[in-house]
Amino acid sequence: MAELMKTIGIWLSAYFTLSIFSFLYKDNPFYKLAEQIFVGLSAAYWLVYTIYNILIPNLFNKLFTDFAHNWILLIPMALGIMMLMRMFPKLEWLSHYPMAIMVGTTAAIAMLLAFQSDFLSQIAATMVNPFKYSSPVDIVGTILLIIGTICGIYFFYFSKKQEGFYKIPSKVGIWFLMVSFGASFGYTVMARISLLIGRLDFLLRDWLHLIR
Amino acid sequence: MSEDINLTKTLRERRIIFLLLVLAVAIPIIFPFSLKTHSTPLTEKAFNLIESTPAGSPVIISFDYDPSTVTELQPMAIAIIEHAWRKNHRIIAMAMWPQGSQMADMAFSEVQKKFGEEKVYGVDYVNLGYKPGGMVIIQTMGRNLKTVFPKDTAMNDYDSIPLLKNIKTIKDIKYVVSLSAGDPGLRDWIMTANGKFGIPVAGGTTAVSAPGFLPYVNDQNQLSGLLGGLKAAAEYELLLGYEGTASRGMNPQSIAHLLILALIVAGNIRVWRNRRKEKMAKEVNNG
Numbered sequence: 001m002a003e004l005m006k007t008i009g010i011w012l013s014a015y016f017t018l019s020i021f022s023f024l025y026k027d028n029p030f031y032k033l034a035e036q037i038f039v040g041l042s043a044a045y046w047l048v049y050t051i052y053n054i055l056i057p058n059l060f061n062k063l064f065t066d067f068a069h070n071w072i073l074l075i076p077m078a079l080g081i082m083m084l085m086r087m088f089p090k091l092e093w094l095s096h097y098p099m100a101i102m103v104g105t106t107a108a109i110a111m112l113l114a115f116q117s118d119f120l121s122q123i124a125a126t127m128v129n130p131f132k133y134s135s136p137v138d139i140v141g142t143i144l145l146i147i148g149t150i151c152g153i154y155f156f157y158f159s160k161k162q163e164g165f166y167k168i169p170s171k172v173g174i175w176f177l178m179v180s181f182g183a184s185f186g187y188t189v190m191a192r193i194s195l196l197i198g199r200l201d202f203l204l205r206d207w208l209h210l211i212r
Numbered sequence: 213m214s215e216d217i218n219l220t221k222t223l224r225e226r227r228i229i230f231l232l233l234v235l236a237v238a239i240p241i242i243f244p245f246s247l248k249t250h251s252t253p254l255t256e257k258a259f260n261l262i263e264s265t266p267a268g269s270p271v272i273i274s275f276d277y278d279p280s281t282v283t284e285l286q287p288m289a290i291a292i293i294e295h296a297w298r299k300n301h302r303i304i305a306m307a308m309w310p311q312g313s314q315m316a317d318m319a320f321s322e323v324q325k326k327f328g329e330e331k332v333y334g335v336d337y338v339n340l341g342y343k344p345g346g347m348v349i350i351q352t353m354g355r356n357l358k359t360v361f362p363k364d365t366a367m368n369d370y371d372s373i374p375l376l377k378n379i380k381t382i383k384d385i386k387y388v389v390s391l392s393a394g395d396p397g398l399r400d401w402i403m404t405a406n407g408k409f410g411i412p413v414a415g416g417t418t419a420v421s422a423p424g425f426l427p428y429v430n431d432q433n434q435l436s437g438l439l440g441g442l443k444a445a446a447e448y449e450l451l452l453g454y455e456g457t458a459s460r461g462m463n464p465q466s467i468a469h470l471l472i473l474a475l476i477v478a479g480n481i482r483v484w485r486n487r488r489k490e491k492m493a494k495e496v497n498n499g
Contacts, residue, residue, distance in 0.1 A: 024230045026223075049310045053341050057363045106348065113347060113403035117434060121407065125430035184423045187440065191284065191419035193237065193468045194442040197461045198283025200238050211242055 014207040017199050148176040229475065236471040240463035249462050254429060255447040258414040258437025261387055262292070267300035269386035270379055274401065275305060275312035275319075277393035281418050282315065285391045287445035287458035288416040289319040292389055293337075295452055297327055302375050303337040304385070306361070308349070308396040313341045313365055333366075334373050341365040346396030350404035353382040383409055387436070391416040398425060402434050412436045416444070 019034035059077060062070040079098040085091040126149045130142035155173030162170040204210045251259075265271065273292060277285045296303055305316040316339050324331060331337060340361040343349050352360050357379060358370040370376055378384065388405050390413065392398035398415040402425075406413045414437040417425055422440025429435045439448060442465060445458035 025227065046310050049313075049342060050344075053313075053365070054343065057367075058360075062362070109348060109351065110403075113407055117403045117407040117428075121432045121434055122427060122430075125427070125432045125434075128431050180423065187419040187422050189469070189472055190441050190443065190465065193233075193465055193472075194284050194419065194461065195281075196233065196237050196468070197241070197442070197464050200234070200464075201241055201283075201457070201461070204238065204241055 010206050152176050236468045237464040240467050247466050249446045251447040254438045255444050259451045261414050261436040262295050265386050270302045272304045272385050272388045274390040275307040275316045276309050276397035278309050278311035281393040284418050284442050288439050289391050290322050291448040293323045306340045307342040310342050338375050339365045347400040347404045354409050387412040389414045
């Protein structure tokens with residue numbers, strides 16, 4: 001039985017993979033069906049998973065088994081119910097309050113942590129003595145890091161017209177930015193090809209058994 | 213009329229390119245050959261973090277991805293679990309993406325085939341499942357892990373799991389590896405687990421997101437190593453001394469990259485020739 005289910009699963013996967021790939025030729029009903037099923041399944045999976053793995057263990061179980069120590073959970077529960085009121089136009093205003101709390105707390109937490117990790121630590125990371133390294137590659141790399149950071153930031157400094165001498169760091173900054181865009185493009189190509197490898201490997205190995 | 217002809221031509225050319233790419237990937241998969249892969253410092257740094265952590269240490273692997281990125285991230289997950297188990301680390305798996313928990317189960321069962329009965333659920337590894345909330349969840353884990361995960365995915369109580377007996381907060385964890393396909397994911401771990409609690413964090417990401425995380429591998433050790441895409445997964449397999457799915461993917465990857473490079477060169481030559489033609493036509497018209 002398990003073997004049969006596995007075979008059916010492989011054939012379904014192959015069918016949906018080919019349906020999605022068919023879009024490369026042109027839009028067609030097979031592609032549309034596969035796309036809609038994917039969206040529906042993902043939403044259903046997420047809903048069921050949330051109920052069984054979050055709401056039941058983190059909320060209902062705690063309230064039903066030890067209410068005295070967990071009564072405070074009634075507050076997030078009420079906020080959650082208020083959020084669901086978005087579905088009813090007359091009561092939609094109730095959802096604004098939990099939304100406001102979510103936005104406020106998340107923004108505050110993110111701001112504090114981002115200030116530390118994306119600002120202070122990043123600045124500290126560029127305050128490096130390049131000559132503390134023994135390898136010439138590391139020395140050159142660190143010097144490039146410092147120049148690239150300064151010139152890259154200068155490119156976004158708009159309070160002074162970038163002409164004459166002031167144009168030089170800006171131009172250098174553009175070069176560094178271009179190199180980084182190129183690297184990002186290279187990584188993106190690699191990612192897309194990897195996905196194609198994954199699917200073709202599945203089709204050739206698991207479905208068609210052309211390779212071991 | 214000429215626009216219609218151009219559009220048809222573009223569509224036809226696109227289809228030829230798609231077909232060439234499929235062939236460039238499929239042929240090396242069917243007829244494999246051996247291209248060498250070398251490890252890079254970013255991968256070695258992640259490897260060394262796991263290698264230098266003492267046996268018996270509790271560690272977290274966060275499965276922050278879903279099946280859409282399984283080609284790139286699952287080989288990393290398998291390699292990292294294998295490495296951690298070789299070093300006898302006790303793995304706590306969790307997920308910030310709903311389907312991450314299933315990805316963890318698949319990876320554990322794959323590595324379990326190599327280790328057999330040696331690794332026991334609840335003692336050597338545990339899957340705590342998915343929780344939403346990103347950095348808020350990690351902050352809460354800094355106060356009390358049990359509050360966030362009262363049960364594992366098998367519905368065992370936190371207190372009944374031997375592995376978690378002495379683990380109260382995330383501060384008891386020796387390192388975190390986040391395998392991340394986006395948000396929430398690695399960035400939350402860097403900001404919170406490393407930035408707030410000072411826990412070493414290593415990451416595995418899709419190749420698309422890797423450049424965004426490179427600045428975190430710095431003197432401040434915000435990231436203790438980064439695996440970016442299938443290539444890095446292949447490097448990790450190389451460091452562990454086996455050939456897995458990532459290593460096998462390097463042949464088609466290289467051939468496809470060569471094809472894309474050739475196409476970029478051909479495209480540029482064509483644009484240059486067209487410009488030259490237009491320029492000459494203009495000169496003829498002017499004089």
